[in-house]
Amino acid sequence: MSKVFVRFKRTQPATAAILHAQKMATQLSVITASRKAPRLLKLRPEDLIRHQTVTKAWSLFQAEERAEQEAQLRNQYQSTLDAVELLQKISPRLYKSVTTPDNNITVFPRGGLRTPTEYPPTIVWRYQIKPN
């Protein structure tokens, strides 16, 4: 019986599959939480109290800010109300013009108001406006 050699396309050895699986396992282990999470932060009683103090102060500070803001809004509303009521007494014509809705005026400006950023733009203010 004569042997005939045949050329085949070279295939991967059987161990390649195992290597592939190993690679997958390594990649998965890299992204698992347990490998990325830091150790628990354990504070001593003294530091925990200091932390609590800071947190408390911050929350109180925030509450104070909020209260101030709300009070200002309330005052603004009251001020507007007072002004309009006074106008009603003095000049009914102006009062009517003020209280009838007018869509043109409430439209937000075309260029818009610029949102504040952390650093100013290179051109801080545009001094020339385009004539309409």
Next chain:
Amino acid sequence: MIRSGIRTMASVASKENTKVINSGLILSRIPIVTPDLTEFEKKYYNYQSELEKRLMWTFPYYFYFRKGTLAERRFLKAQKYPVSKQPGVWYPKGIPDIRQNRERRSKQDVILPKEQEDINESLEKISRPVVPNPRTTKADETGDLTSLERKLSRTLYLLLKNKTGEWEFPTFQLKEDDALLHLNAETGLRTLGGKNINTWTVSKTPVAAYENNNGSDITFFIKSHILGGKFDLQENDTYSNFAWLTKDEVKNHIKTDYFNKVDCLLSKV
């Protein structure tokens, strides 16, 4: 309010001519940069960010830098590596606990590799380093009150100095019979400060009323923002000077009762 107005119209009609009505304008320039942080806020944010760094998961650099690339090599080179653990060695600060190049007991500092810094490079070059503009401007240094570029982090209000030497918000008398408050204010502003100004009046409703001269003279304030252009004081009979001022400066410039009226309308920021 409208309904009640109609009801009382007849009864007050006779009084209409006895008082002089002015329309005042609170013209503001809104902040250009974010508000300045107080010392407390700054330190609190610093503390929180330090805590976050300590508690954050290890930075997955392999997600951002492909293996074997130049960028990865540059990034890895920039990092500071923690003390590694060796068997049989005494570590006075505790045995290192290292996973993925990070000491798990302390914070991780991710250091970005520094780009080549050359500020003089031309603006066209896209890869030039980002250098932010300063938050203080020339106007701050010179103390120019008329500049719109001063105090970028605060809201500025336009104040005018009248011939008697008193500072006030721009005030214009309603002369025509059919004049409207906000329109009067807007036209008044343009006759005073030139045409080169772009403003946006938020509403035609007055936000406050101020009675002076024993109540014979009433000013209704209209709120408006300056969007572009500039206020350039023209030759006129009533006002001699102008200034863009923050709330605390406004308080120092105007009368107390006048300020109390507009106190709640001015922004703290």
Next chain:
Amino acid sequence: MIFELIKNNSKNLPSWRQGNSAVFTQIRSSTKKAAGSRTSMKDSAGRRLGPKKYEGQNVKIGEIIMRQRGTKFYPGENVGIGKDHTIYAKEPGVVRYYLDPFHPKRKFIGVSLSRDIRLPTPHFEPTVRRFGHLLVSKKKNPKLYKEVSEFLPRKTELAKDDILKGLQQREENRTNLRNIFKTFLQEEIKLDSIKNDEDLELCLDYLIRLRLCLKNGIPLSESQFNASYYLETLQKLQNRRLKQSSEELTQQQEKLNQLTKLINQSISFDNNFNIVKFLSQSDKNQLRSKLIENLKALKSESKYKEIQQIFDKSKSTEGEVPVSSYLTKSEEVSLRNKYLYAVTNEIVNPTLEQLKELQKKNSSNKKNKKVKNKTGDILIKRYNYETHHVENVIRQRPSL
């Protein structure tokens, strides 16, 4: 039609299948079979559910009141519920079906102990309960009496021997302690006012109790009160039991007070709860400061053998107050760590000669194994955080 379809399709089949076109799979159409199948034969016999006792009927303990699937009725007062939700009586009485305002969506079955008690019973009133057990008379039924009174649950029965053994052991320990205290009282303190054995026994009782309290972490003054009050109460109870007069009691208690006062003034316990002569707090403070000075002096002269002797109780000399009697346990440990075991010197990156010397020292020290881990020089590798290198260090500690 299906047949045709298969035939037509078979044209597309490979040649080796085309010839056998007669082979096709069987297809079932959806028709009901004429005969019955397993699915229809699942009906079981009725489960005989429903009430077995009605409202107002009398029941005895354990009688079933209701059989049900799920809790159509909930068990109310004096009834129980089985694993198949059967409701049964737990007390003899009258069956009641009722609603409870605390659970508005539920129906309840209860047993009321007598016909005139309505259910549910008022929420804030004491519950009406039946005792149910029968008295076993010693005279009438001695056999049952013996059986019942001697019965112990299995677990208790099994643990009994161990418990008794433990009791005996503790009793033994206590007698040993008593003996130690007795000799101490008689030989070291020689109190004059303890004249008779009765007084001595009382003192010993007091001391045993005092030591127990101290050992359990009760503060000294509290312990002293506890011990004397314990004995006082026992005396009072004995007085009552023997029906003695109240004068006798006051006499006894005065005696007790005298003795406890005397003992409190002449005896204290050291930090291992051994009996020692009395030391006041100021004495203790004085002794402590003296000791610390002494230790400092000895350490500066590196006389570690002497320091060890101070802390070693067995080697302490006659007449000297032992350390344990005036230092607390933690103080003693911290002082020992500070003056006896602390590192005196460090040699970083030692030379070869120094290493050889260390080896020689350690080989000679090997015999004394007990103190070895805390004394004697050691060589370790230590990480240096400034240079980022591991360095060899010889840490020198007093060798004994």
Next chain:
Amino acid sequence: MFNRSFSLSSKSYLPGVWSNFNSVRSTSLSIPFKPTKDYILNKTAGSKPPSLKKLSNKIKYQSPEGLDEIFKLSYNYLENNAKKIYDKLESTSDLKTRENLLIQAEINNPEVQYNFQYSNKLENNPNLIDYEQPIYRYLGKKHWESYSQMLLMQRLETLHVIPDTMPTLDPKAEVNVRFPFSTGLNLWIEPGDTLSSNTTSMEPSIKIQEYDLIDTTKQLYTILIVNPDNVDIENDSYYTSLNYALTNIKLSYNDNIVDARKFTNLKQNLLVDYQPPVPEKNAGQQRFSTWVFRQKDIMNNENILSKYANKFKSNFNIRKFAEYNNLEAIGAHVWRSEWDSNVANVRNIYGMPQGRVFTRERF
């Protein structure tokens, strides 16, 4: 001024209200251990917490970064708020509002919080937790309500102590019980524990912690221990007995453990001697519930004894007793007892007759 400002008046209020100790602010509002106090208030860079004892642990420990700087500002801010409250306090005379203001002024004080959170609340040391101070009473009450009070109420309800003894309880004072004299042990018992007859062979010592604002110089207390589970063989039921009764007991916020030392006048204080639990065999568990009452006025024990003495043992009605004497229930506790082999011994010591024996089964 109008700019977002963080008002800091550490300059104007040196050394600050929280470091002033006077008639209003007792020293118990500060940490007595100086190193700890220094560490918390004026930590310098590199210093380590004094609660760490070993040097090696001190080297290992790192406190969070940035905490030192922000803490100082936070402390000053909170202290400033407290200052405002103390200013308000000067102009108020109403006791309730004063109490509330004092609580508000101290609740954010880190020293107070440290003292309270890290010391024993039950065996309290008045240098650390001084219940005379409204703030500690407030914190103590919150702590009690967070667990112990709920546990007590659960045990009272599931064991049917309410309504078998008193109809219900609105708990106001924390009651704790232990038996130091019989055992020499220093253990507080949990409500509902089953105790051996040996443990309960001598009277308990009872700690009554008041959290409300009361006049401690005048307030008197009554303590009753009742057992609603005595066998009533004639009626095939149970009856209640009074096992221990103390009246006219005076307590203070800190010195509030009731034992023989609290008796100023034996006749006025001790109404009924302690009867230890001696359950009979097969008669089931017995619930011994301790009830603490506030008195409206002084009780006359001789009167009560002449009227009720015969009922204390045979059939005691605690509801009627409380109603008759104007008593307000403020706290309770319960333990359970069961027959054990030591009961005979306890009966012997107390000179009681031998216990009866019942069948194991119920009929």
